[in-house]
Amino acid sequence: MREIDKLAKKLGYEIIYNKDSDCESLYNDCMSSGDTMWVGEYNNEDYALISFFHEYGHRLIHKNDFIEKCNYNTLMIEIECWNLGIEAAREMGYLFSDDAVGWAYSKKAMSYVGNDCRECSTWEEKYKPLLWINKGKGERYDDL
Numbered sequence: 001m002r003e004i005d006k007l008a009k010k011l012g013y014e015i016i017y018n019k020d021s022d023c024e025s026l027y028n029d030c031m032s033s034g035d036t037m038w039v040g041e042y043n044n045e046d047y048a049l050i051s052f053f054h055e056y057g058h059r060l061i062h063k064n065d066f067i068e069k070c071n072y073n074t075l076m077i078e079i080e081c082w083n084l085g086i087e088a089a090r091e092m093g094y095l096f097s098d099d100a101v102g103w104a105y106s107k108k109a110m111s112y113v114g115n116d117c118r119e120c121s122t123w124e125e126k127y128k129p130l131l132w133i134n135k136g137k138g139e140r141y142d143d144l
C-alpha cells in the first residue's frame, strides 16, 4: 500500500489515481475537490507525497481568513497551502528533501505567477482592479 493510501484513509480522502479515471492526464500533479483527490503519475514518490500534503493544505486554509485577507490572490493562496501542508506533514512525522521542497515552490507554486485567476473565477473582476499597480488606471493589464 502506498503511503498516500494510508494518509488518505487517515485524513478522509478518496483517492482516484490517474490511471483509474477518465479525466485528463495528470503527470507529476494532483488535484482535489472536497474529500476526493485525483493523483496523477509521479516520477518521484516524494513529489507525490508533498503534493498530497499541498492538497491537504487547501483543506486547512479554510480554517482561517487568509484567503479573504490576501484578496483571493491565487499565488499567495498556493504558497500558503504548501506552507500549511508541509507543516502538517512535519507534525505527522513526514519531512521532505530539499529537492522535493524546492520542486514544490519553484516549479509548482511558481507556475501560478501570472495565472492568478486559475482557481478563482471572481478574481479577475473583483480583485484584480484592487491591486496597487492597477489603482487609478483606466486600462487593464492582462500580463499581470
Ligand SMILES: [Zn+2]
Binding pocket: 054, 058, 078, 081
Ligand atoms: Zn494548489
